[in-house]
Each structure stands twice: as structure tokens, then as C-alpha cells.
Amino acid sequence: MSHSSTSETPAISLEPAISGQLSPDERMGLFQQFIENGQQTILAQHREGAGGVEIAEARSHLIDTLIASILEATIRAQKIETSPMALVATGGYGRNTLNPGSDIDLLFLLPRSSSKLPKKIQELVQRILYVLWDMGFKVGYSCRSIAECIIEARADQQNFTSLLDTRLVAGNELLYERFTARFEKECLGKNQIAFLETRRQDLRSRYKKSSYTVFLQEPNVKESCGGLRDYQNILWVARVKTGSQDIEKLVEEKIITPSTLLELQEAYDFLHRVRNELHYHTEKSTDILTLQLQGVVATAFRYPQKSILRRTEAFMRDYYRHTRHMYRHTNSIMETFKIEDEQIAETGLRSYLTFRKKNREEFDGFVARNGRIYPANQDIFKEDKHRLMRLFQHTQVRNLRLSPQMRRLIANHWKEIDRPFRYLKANRETFQAILERKGEVARILRQMHRIGFLGRYLPEFGALDCLVQHEFFHRYTADEHTLRCIDELDKLIDNSNPRFDIFKRFFHEIVDPYALYLALILHDTGRSENVREHIDGSAMLAVKLCSRLQIKGSRRALIMFLVDNHLTFWRTATTKNLEDPEVIAEFAAIMKTPENLDALFLFTYCDTNGTAPDAWNGWKESLMLQLHIATRRFLVEGRETYTKKLNTDRQSLLKDVTKLMKDEHSKDIKQHFDRTPAAAFAYREAHFISSQIQAVRSLLESEASGKNGDAMSVKWIDQPQKGYSELLLATRNRPLHLEKLCCALASEQINILSADLFTRTDGIVLNIFRVCTTNFEPISNTSTRKRFLATFNELLESQNHKPEDYLKRKTNFLKKRTESTLPVPVRANISNLLHPTCTTVEIQALDRIGLLHDLFQTVNEAGLDTSHARICTEKGVAMDTLYITTGDQKKIEDPELICSLEEKFNQLISRPETS
Known part of the structure; x- marks a missing residue:
């Protein structure tokens, strides 16, 4: 809870309005002029590059001065000596941050029950609200006594949360102090379990809507993973758990490091700056960073790149970097406070060895404890830097998560992942072993990516980090899309839906999962190459990676085939006439073998599902299945047999139609089959x-x-x-x-x-x-x-x-x-x-x-x-x-x-x- 011991002092320029020298219209005009001048000054500061929090605080102070002046003018007009109530800011306004399009949340803290107010106080509340409304402000308000506030806070967790962020704007200081004392004693001291459960549910519901990733193509700067709400959650939980809403106290209590504090504060400021620009540009409370608004913000922030696409890419990389920091640190802090465990994406089927009941285990310089992996000491990577790769194999086979200590130690040894590290045979073989465990790969690649290892070991993939995609049907950044494709592949292992049995079977029959997983990792890498067709760039990078990893022969051929043709199946199915035998013949010539066809169909299934949650639908599935069935038949039976089979199928269809329809239609049936293509x-x-x-x-x-x-x-x-x-x-x-x-x-x-x-x-x-x-x-x-x-x-x-x-x-x-x-x-x-x-x-x-x-x-x-x-x-x-x-x-x-x-x-x- 924020405390302000004194009311804001009204601006000197507003003195004529306060002293009663002006008519109501003149007073309103003066208030309006004051706000317009103040907001123009704040907008100019924003345009000059002022920080996001600085602008939000400046607007909050401006509104404070206005409300204090309105209250003083109204009290004098009603000939009241001292304010009988306190005007208290709540919500974002209570945190002293008010973005340009945000509502003003006000609590009229009353000296007695709201149902027993004297007429003078009722009129006082109404006059203040009417002035604010007439000036065009959106005001969310409540009128309650101290007792009513406590009752509401204890009955409803949302009210409890809003009252955590309060600040006296103007009015009766003693009344506000009595309120804060009772709130501390009767709410903060008692309702903690229910409040923390509310915070847990808030995290889960928001993260679920965002697919548990910050890398959405069009994120919500307030509600998405890593958004402003995450920072606010940290403040609220810290307030309840430690008694202080000062985030710097978390450093003093060694809950977070100074560098974590800096990253959180930088992210918070950046997000406020983005939100300020969204509100200024759209002239309303806009929180979704749509594709077109990304270009607007990037240009307003003066990113130096010449084209709008490149400016947008640079801006969004910064956006994702900040929100990734916010998301990671929020999860870590919530884990520390035992509010929420890190979201784990894993398949239901794992090696029985991962279920061993061992509370503690030591191996290869590591310690496993309670499902996490820790370093045995701080020098394990100095002793053997190739443990950096083996670490992830251990987390895979033992089903472990990285401990915070391990994440920090890896970050301190990023420089060890250099060219010799990438070329070393032992590391290549360990990485291959990781990719050969069907259904257990996505979780490990995510671990590698989150800690910055994957992009350093595979620079081709690293260039996709936080890269926004300009195809409008993609929901995620390029790196997140790739990892979601691999998620979709892994999920087939224990998918019980009969509809997807065909893909499950294809995955089971793949004899070289290493090649399939590598192709998925590589298929969109060309998006970072600034070439006209990203497929061409991906193919060039695939050649480079295959050479470095010493991949040859049929494995290399399969990787190149999948990368080169990863859009061919989708494009053919959705744009070509699949009833035309020539279309099937042309597609079959590209596929060459049934094995290639099956692998590409499986690849296309993963790629499509990885673009957005609803990208795979019944229509697309029916087209893809039709193309697969026809092409497989063509490849297995040959053109001549395929054509004969079509004719045979037509004759069989004629018989079925004749059986289905009455004899009186026999002439119509014959004519239709004779006259129709x-x-x-x-x-x-x-x-x-x-x-x-x-x-x-x-x-x-x-x-x-x-x-x-x-x-x-x-x-x-x-x-x-x-x-x-x-x-x-x-x-x-x-x-x-x-x-x-x-x-x-x-x-x-x-x-x-x-x-x-x-x-x-x-x-x-x-x-x-x-x-x-x-x-x-x-x-x-x-x-x-x-x-x-x-x-x-x-x-x-x-x-x-x-x-x-x-x-x-x-x-x-x-x-x-x-x-x-x-x-x-x-x-x-x-x-x-x-x-x-x-x-x-x-x-x-x-x-x-x-x-x-x-x-x-x-x-x-x-x-x-x-x-x-x-x-x-x-x-x-x-x-x-x-x-x-x-x-x-x-x-x-x-x-x-x-x-x-x-x-x-x-x-x-x-x-x-x-x-």
C-alpha cells in the first residue's frame, strides 16, 4: 500500500478557481486549460524519449493536483471548513502510474456508512464527479466508509487487491490513516491464503490465454506473459509475504539479485513507455500491440532502421527481451514464495527410469534434488566445459528441471559455447542422442533456448530469437513457432485421439528422428537471412549446419528434402485442383518415395499446428489427407496403374450410385457419368x-x-x-x-x-x-x-x-x-x-x-x-x-x-x- 502523508498542493494557476472568484463556467474553463497545458507538456516529454514510468507518474501527479483543487474549490463553495472525507487513489492510479488512456480509480473514503451520509457530503461527492466527467475523464469510483472497505476487502479478493494499492490524493488525512491501520490489521494480517490463491489463479488464467509464452505475434502489454500485470503481481505478493511493497527490499532479503532488480525495473519502464505510445496514438486505452501498431511504436521510438519491417523487428526484439526477463523473474519469485511452480510442458509417456524415487543423486559434477539439477560446485564448467551439453542430456533422461543456481551458472559460462565447442565430436554425439529420444525433445530444447544455450550452439537458430514474423497467420515469433512445432511432434507419442492416429503411426515409423527434429529446428531459419524466399535461406543454413555436424548421406538428403519442401504440401493441398491427375503426378515427382511423402505430411502437420492453436482445422485436414492418399497410390502403383485405378474407382462408383438411386434414375445416372469430367x-x-x-x-x-x-x-x-x-x-x-x-x-x-x-x-x-x-x-x-x-x-x-x-x-x-x-x-x-x-x-x-x-x-x-x-x-x-x-x-x-x-x-x- 502506498502512503502519502500530505495532500497534493493545488497549482497556483488554479487559485482563482479555488477561491471562488470565478463563475462555474469560468472555473470549468480554467480546470480544462490547466489539464490541456499539463497533458501537452507531458506528451512533449514522451516524444523527447522520457521513460515510461516517468510519464505515467507525471500524469498521475497532474491529476492529483486537479482533484485536490476541485475538492478544495467545492468545499469552499459549500462553506465547509475541513474535508469530511478522503479522496483515495486505487488501482494503477494508486500506484502513482496513470497511462494516457487509463481510467481514474477513486475511492471516496467516508466518515460514516455510505447509506447514512448527510446531504452535504452526498452533494460534495456528486459535484466532484460531475466536474471530472464534464472534463471527459473516465472515473471508476466507490463511496465507502472504513468499515465498508474492510467488509468488501474480506469478502472479495479483487477488492482486497485494489485496496493494496491506495494513496491519499486529497482530503482528510486522519481518516485515511485510520483506514490504513485497520486494513493492515484486519485484512493483510488475516486473509493471506485466499489472496495468494487468487494470485495463483490469475497467473494461470492469464498465462493460459497467452499459451504460456511471451512470444506472441500480437501481445497484450498488460495481460500477456511478461506484461505489466506480472510486475504488479510481484508487488502484491511481496506486500503480503514480506510486509513491504518496495521491490528493492527483495534484494535486501536476497530473494532476487541486483541484476534481476535492474532487469525487472527496465522491463517495467519499457512496457509503460510502449503502453503510453499505444494510448497516445489510438487516443484510447489500447493494450494489444497489433502488427500495424508495432510499426507505429517502432517509428515513434525512433528506431534507426530504414525500412518499417526492420524497425519493427528491432523494436519487437527489445519488447520480447524485456517481457522474457519479466516472465522468467516473475516465475522465479513466485516459486520462491511458493505461489506457483514453473509451467512444465512434457509428454505423458516417459522412460520408467525417470520415475525413480531418489530424493538426492550425485553424478558428473551435478546434484539432483527434488526434481531439479544443481551444480556440485561453482567450478564444474571450468573443470569440463563440455558438461554444458551433457547437462541437458541429464535433465532429459532423469526428467529434471534447471535450478535457479544452475541457470545463473550457465549464463556465466556462455562464452564457453564457442566455435571449438560447436565442432567437437563428443558434443555433436550428445546433441544427437538428445534429438533421438522421440517424444522427449521439446522440453529439453526449451530449456536450452530459455537459458541462451541453444542459439549459441546452433547460431542458425539463434538468429531467430525474438524475430517477429510478417505472415499474418502466424501467432508466434519465429523461435517460438519452431519450438511449438517440436512440441506438436512430441505430443503425438501419447495422443489418444483416433483422428491423429495416422500422424502417430508416421512418427512411430520414422527411423531417423534426429533428421526430423533437426529439419524442424532449421525449417524457418532463413527468415533471419533477409532473402526474398525464406526457404532458400533455410536451405543454405541447413547445408552449413549439416557440414558442421558431419551429417552425410541419406540423413542429409532427408533434412534437405524437408527444409526445401516444408511449404510444398500445404501449398499444393490448399491451392491446386487435387482431382486433376496431373497435379498428383507433379507432386509425386517432388516426393519421389512414399517415405518422403509420409515424413513431409507429418512435418506439415507439426508446422501447421505450430503457427496458431486453431491453424489445423477439418477443411485443411481433408485436403491434406486427399493429397496424401492420391500421391501415395501414385508412388506405389505408378502412373499407369494409378490412372487405371481411377477408372476402376469410377466404374465402382457408378455401381454404388445405381444401387443407391431408384431404377427410374438409371438414364440420368448414365448420362451424368458420360457427360461429366x-x-x-x-x-x-x-x-x-x-x-x-x-x-x-x-x-x-x-x-x-x-x-x-x-x-x-x-x-x-x-x-x-x-x-x-x-x-x-x-x-x-x-x-x-x-x-x-x-x-x-x-x-x-x-x-x-x-x-x-x-x-x-x-x-x-x-x-x-x-x-x-x-x-x-x-x-x-x-x-x-x-x-x-x-x-x-x-x-x-x-x-x-x-x-x-x-x-x-x-x-x-x-x-x-x-x-x-x-x-x-x-x-x-x-x-x-x-x-x-x-x-x-x-x-x-x-x-x-x-x-x-x-x-x-x-x-x-x-x-x-x-x-x-x-x-x-x-x-x-x-x-x-x-x-x-x-x-x-x-x-x-x-x-x-x-x-x-x-x-x-x-x-x-x-x-x-x-x-
């Missing part, structure tokens, strides 16, 4: 083909009736396990249908995952759209379907439809871009090299409602057809591939037309977002 049947089940046939029949009946000149047939097929619905539209080849269909879907906020268009020889087109909600769920709501259909019919009847009349603009998370924000990588590329019969258009752009409609419209206006589309949206960024042809179903060979199209697409996707 083979790709429409690939990997389809009989019930889906029957839906195609029924849709065509419904269309023909509608045309025959003559009632509808623009006949069509729509059917919905839910795929709940895959997280989407299939929308089947049978119609004649009218390009505007596709545009208007996309417009109608967008009007209901329906997300398009992919689109297949199959044209029968009789001119009937089957449009198959895989669609889902924004939460990757099927479109099962009947009302949504009805509204979509009504909108679609309305659009079909209109001659000149305007998409903006039907679409509600979504506020995009990348909106309001300025020169100081990270640019969205926008590009449109047209190629005749990626597909044997179609010209491809690859789009990457800021997503917006109606984008797909505009893309199809551009194709139609050029007199071209869209034969297939792969649609993908990741965190506000659209990554779409359209396969287009001329009217006679050929590639576009006219270079002028290609150039014109590319220019139009680039203009379209560069169009600024509007409200």
Missing part, C-alpha cells in the same frame, strides 16, 4: 454423386416448365467432421451466376474455402463450393440458407447489381493503415507454368467482403472462364488461386491480355479499404 468423381462418395444427379434433374425440370428463364438448382451437403458444408449449384454456363453467387454468400458472412466448377458436355455446369462460418463450422442454420437463396434469386433477377447494396463491410484488423504500419504483402501473379491446361492467377491481398466477387467479375469482363478456384483466408489475408481459360478451354497465350489482366488484378486488390 472425370475429375468431378474423384474422391467422391455415392451419396454426393446422387446429389449431383438430382440437382441436374431438378434444373432440367425447371427449364422444361418454362417458368424460370434463369433456371438453377441448389443443394446443401453438411460435412460436420470436416468443418464445412458443400454447396452444389447446377446451372447453365452463365458467368454472372458465379459473381452473384459469391455476392449472396458474402451477404451472409459465409466464408468460401474452395470452389470447383465442372462443365458437362451438354452445357450444364456443376459449381461445388465448400463453405463455412467464420468459425470453420458447417452452414447448418436454415434461416441463413433461406436468406442466402432469397438474396441470390434477387441478384439473378437484377440487371445491374451493386454488391455494396448487399454487403456489410467487416472491420478488418489491418484497417487504418498509415506509413508507420506494416504493409500487407499484396500481389497478383499470372502464370502459364503451374498447370498443363489452365492459366493460374495467384492472389494475396487484404481480405474484404466481395473480393471474390470482384475477382470473378474481372475474369468475366475479359471474356474468360474460371474452371477451378482454391480460396483460402488466413487472419484477414486472402490467398486465392484461380484457374482460368479462354472460351475454348485453352490457356491464355496473348501476352498483352496477360499483362492487362495482371494490371487489373493488382489494381483491384490494392484498392483501399473503405468503411
